[in-house]
Amino acid sequence: MYVCVCNAVTEDDVHSCMAKGACTTAKQVKAACGMLPGCGSCTKRIHAMVSEYRTASELADALTGGPLPFTAVPDPAPAAVPAPILTQDTERGAAPPTAA
Numbered sequence: 491m492y493v494c495v496c497n498a499v500t501e502d503d504v505h506s507c508m509a510k511g512a513c514t515t516a517k518q519v520k521a522a523c524g525m526l527p528g529c530g531s532c533t534k535r536i537h538a539m540v541s542e543y544r545t546a547s548e549l550a551d552a553l554t555g556g557p558l559p560f561t562a563v564p565d566p567a568p569a570a571v572p573a574p575i576l577t578q579d580t581e582r583g584a585a586p587p588t589a590a
Contacts, residue, residue, distance in 0.1 A: 493535050496528025504536065508543045509562045516540050 493499050507513040507522045516536045519525075525532075 493539070494523075494525055494528065494532035496532070497523070497525045499523045499525055499532070501539070504539050505543075506562050508540065514540070514544070 491501050493501055493504055503523050504513075504519055507519055513519045513522050516533065519536050519540060
């Protein structure tokens with residue numbers, strides 16, 4: 491989903507910036523994403539995303555006993571489609587047996 495329509499910045503762009511550790515404030519996020527001044531409607535959402543990230547980071551630190559770097563989630567690999575199993579009957583054109 492787009493965070494900033496004026497600059498075509500998505501939530502993934504913002505999350506990636508924060509996961510790399512380069513951005514800890516909304517101002518840094520805007521600079522890292524190359525955002526130029528526009529309508530300003532994205533500012534509130536970016537502040538909320540930074541706050542959520544900080545809260546999650548602090549909670550992870552509290553649960554694990556120390557700071558752990560967050561990493562961006564990789565895109566899932568496409569699922570492989572299994573090839574159909576051919577038997578002698580299906581090769582000759584006969585219908586495969588069905589379960590009763």
